[in-house]
């Protein structure tokens with residue numbers, strides 16, 4: 491197909507994320523991708539600063555992942571998980587149990603992050619129903635979060651960013667507390683006592699109706715790329731325990747090393763009752779997510795009057811995605827992934843530093859392989875994207891943010907190039 495023809499059909503028929511119909515901005519046509527480079531239809535190559543939304547941690551067309559996919563294709567790309575099972579899914583579940591905190595023992599494999607959050611919420615609500623406390627059915631979260639675009643996850647996204655006003659009367663009304671104090675660590679200063687009191691007051695007041703607290707640990711991603719100290723996660727754990735509330739960590743963006751810890755929960759020294767994983771799970775090859783829970787939650791559900799977890803997506807445990815996820819985990823854990831993330835962190839720190847002096851820049855922050863430049867005004871997305879592309883880099887700014895989370899295989903000179911593109915985009919946007 492000629493590019494003009496392709497773009498005309500795209501505009502007429504293909505929804506893009508958060509887009510109108512017909513489409514308004516012309517997307518770039520990608521012909522192929524390899525390593526950390528996207529190859530466009532016109533032959534231009536761009537270094538990928540986005541890892542296709544946190545997922546392609548090993549880059550594109552990685553020979554190990556390609557080979558795992560081919561080997562699995564020769565056996566079966568899919569069979570149902572109802573009444574059947576297979577090694578790729580079993581191995582993956584066992585592996586996830588092994589690498590996550592010990593109390594998380596049971597794994598529900600689904601097809602996307604939003605669904606894994608739906609499943610996490612269903613687990614919590616059903617747990618309390620099963621143990622005779624059906625009034626515990628609301629969720630508490632802090633503002634500024636993002637948990638997916640289906641309805642229950644949307645109900646715990648930031649009320650403004652998630653446009654809750656549009657959905658009044660449709661979304662379940664959850665309990666919101668203020669977003670956590672900013673800063674990846676509160677270091678010598680310790681946790682903000684005023685904020686701790688605010689959390690405690692809200693949990694105490696709503697304990698009787700709360701099924702769970704759900705948050706993204708350490709990094710609020712699509713809700714605003716904000717970082718917070720692990721001490722607030724420890725506070726949530728203590729409050730949850732004290733008031734008979736479950737704790738859910740959505741590690742869909744933070745999981746698999748992105749923050750410098752394999753899981754943000756581990757770095758913070760907190761074990762949630764339920765944990766969601768997705769995005770980088772298959773190294774960005776296929777859509778797959780997982781919801782892990784403790785034996786207490788699993789057994790609570792299974793002792794209820796409806797003694798099953800009533801959820802079972804068609805493509806649950808998809809063998810092809812599972813096989814690739816297994817290969818991706820082997821690849822990740824078989825190398826010094828933490829060293830690679832630290833290397834990228836150092837590159838982003840030095841490369842993004844010049845942005846702090848630019849007019850219109852409100853904040854520059856880096857945590858693990860995540861680099862963020864926040865402006866004091868909304869980004870002109872078209873202008874910012876164009877500036878990054880002119881630097882040979884693919885970025886997708888949003889709201890007041892120009893940010894990157896590159897693949898872990900990005901070499902130093904490409905990290906420098908990405909950082910320079912972020913700075914250039916901030917300069918013109």
Ligand SMILES: *Cc1c(COP(=O)(O)O)cnc(C)c1O
Nearest residue numbers: 602603604636637638711742743
């Ligand atoms: C992306 C994301 C989701 C949603 O995952 P999808 O696969 O897009 O449905 C949920 N929670 C967090 C923290 C995410 O970053």
